[in-house]
Amino acid sequence: MVYDGSAEADIRGIDIDKLAKGFGEEAHVFKKFAAVSKTKAREIRWYRKGLTLATAENALDTPTTQGVTTSRIANTSFKARPFVVEQKWERQTSHIKKFFVESPLISMEDIKDNDVDVLAGNVRDLVESVVAKVDREIYDVLTEATTTGVPNPTNVNSTTAVAKWNVTATADPVTDLLNAKMEIRQSGYNPEGGICLMNSIEHKHLLIFLINIKGSSIPDFATARIKDGVVMGLLGLQIVVSENATTDWVVTFVPKRAISYKDFMPLTSVVIDEPGIGKKIRIWEEGKALLTDPRAVHILDTVTV
Numbered sequence: 001m002v003y004d005g006s007a008e009a010d011i012r013g014i015d016i017d018k019l020a021k022g023f024g025e026e027a028h029v030f031k032k033f034a035a036v037s038k039t040k041a042r043e044i045r046w047y048r049k050g051l052t053l054a055t056a057e058n059a060l061d062t063p064t065t066q067g068v069t070t071s072r073i074a075n076t077s078f079k080a081r082p083f084v085v086e087q088k089w090e091r092q093t094s095h096i097k098k099f100f101v102e103s104p105l106i107s108m109e110d111i112k113d114n115d116v117d118v119l120a121g122n123v124r125d126l127v128e129s130v131v132a133k134v135d136r137e138i139y140d141v142l143t144e145a146t147t148t149g150v151p152n153p154t155n156v157n158s159t160t161a162v163a164k165w166n167v168t169a170t171a172d173p174v175t176d177l178l179n180a181k182m183e184i185r186q187s188g189y190n191p192e193g194g195i196c197l198m199n200s201i202e203h204k205h206l207l208i209f210l211i212n213i214k215g216s217s218i219p220d221f222a223t224a225r226i227k228d229g230v231v232m233g234l235l236g237l238q239i240v241v242s243e244n245a246t247t248d249w250v251v252t253f254v255p256k257r258a259i260s261y262k263d264f265m266p267l268t269s270v271v272i273d274e275p276g277i278g279k280k281i282r283i284w285e286e287g288k289a290l291l292t293d294p295r296a297v298h299i300l301d302t303v304t305v
Helices: 053-059 108-113 118-142 173-186 200-213
Strands: 035-038 043-049 089-095 097-102 157-160 195-198 230-234 237-241 250-253 260-274 278-290 297-301
Touching: 043 278, 089 278, 097 118, 108 118, 108 278, 118 250, 118 260, 118 278, 157 173, 173 200, 173 250, 173 297, 195 200, 200 237
Parallel strands: 035 260, 157 297, 195 237
Antiparallel strands: 043 089, 097 278, 195 250, 230 237, 250 297, 260 278
């Protein structure tokens, strides 16, 4: 099959469907779950805590150190000096990423007489492409992904699935998600209302488990998917399905806490006019995702592959 661009004759005519079809539009919603703030500099210096509160209570007050058999915080003698506990921070440096794309030059004649609105169509799809890349940037930082986009849990919580979700005889996604919540809570964060992010493949097998195997009705199925990306609720988590999520991995995290997004230049679209010739569309955004609270994230691996 041959497809036609803006300067080719086959898309002109009288009886064609003026709504150009052929591609679905994926909802890109990851930025909604990040703590978004502005930055004035392309280099960002920020600090990550060395210990969460829960970790500090164990690591800094270990009863067996220095011959002490009970807690030094909870068993302070009267008139004694207090036990000193010090938090530590690790300095981080991140650099702004630029997401940038433009259309070819669209002739003024094509803009005027094509049945397909090539100008509006290009604006929409180019904006979509930039937003998708920003979405993926947030996902890659959240999952500590490798350069090839594969999640690589290093500082975040992680466990392996009890069994593959597509193996109906042994699948146990309920235990897997409860383990995710447990690890986040043990790190000092409240997982209730957290986001559970997965690909459509994992979502399919989750529903098969709930409906076909356990006989449940679809829990809390949402009708506002296009608005916020949440398709259902389960175990106190909001299930979000996206094709920008890598299959075989399920990511649970505390929204507005686990990850931040620094906005250097907001999403901008400009039409560049070439008088007497045509127009060109240019789209850009500049920003950077920061994994500020890695222990507010849990990654489940070996889910379906």
